[in-house]
Amino acid sequence: MANDWYRNTDWNEAIAAAFEEKLRRARDKKQYLRIQASTLAHSHPRVALALLERYFDLGEHFDHAQAHVDRATAHLALGDIDAAIRSYEAALAREAAFPNLLTVAYLELPYLIALHGIDARFEQAMDMLSASRERLMFPVERFEHHAARAIILAKSDRAAARLEAKAALEVASEDHSGFRYHPTVGLVSEVHADALSRLRGLCDA
Structure with a gap:
């Protein structure tokens, strides 16, 4: 080509x-x-x-x-x-100034914070996740949303964390994006193996 x-x-x-x-x-x-x-x-x-x-x-x-x-x-x-x-924060600052082109930074940043256990930023991450619920489209986005919340909540509320973990694992089992012409786009994959393992641990705890 x-x-x-x-x-x-x-x-x-x-x-x-x-x-x-x-x-x-x-x-x-x-x-x-x-x-x-x-x-x-x-x-x-x-x-x-x-x-x-x-x-x-x-x-x-x-x-x-x-x-x-x-x-x-x-x-x-x-x-x-x-x-x-x-x-990621530079991307979000740019989006705030020029909102016509948005990225995945709104979700990737809190997901990163959760996976790497950056406690000092947990409140920031949870605020971002709460503010972005309506932007979630693909299964992988809904997975990362619930996964990040589960991992963060595990520090303070195991019951709530377990519910979020179950929601994330349910999304991970989906094999269709929900979009007719792009059925395999945005699915959970092997790159999420670490998160999947931790979520299963939360459900079994």
Whole structure:
């Protein structure tokens, strides 16, 4: 496909050289930098971060909030939780100023806080979860919502935590997104294995 040049899933000198040659001739360099960074955020996070630096250096663009989320993904791949939190908060700040393009930061941040047991931010996380109920669409979003609440509530209210854990596990068993033309989009997957294990533990406790 003609667009594959900015959606490389691997990265080496040859791929980088081909990408740079195409980018040199492209009119909208910002968009291509961000999309390529997003594609590499999990597998080549340092490359993704370098591409995003170039993206931001080019000035204003409509998808700055998503670029911050992509940064968070890359930081998480490197195990830098603090940097990921800062990136999610930057995405939310951008959304507050430019609400026409929203991201998953509203949910990924409290989910991250819960999974990593950042107690000092639990109140912030719960406030965000309460404020965003109506935005939940896909099963994975409803799962992360209930999972985050379950893990946080486990510190203070085991009964409430168990109810949230059961709700999350019910969502995890769904095999259809509810969207006719995208039946497998937004399902809970193996990337949620840690959360699933902890939720089962809460239900069995």
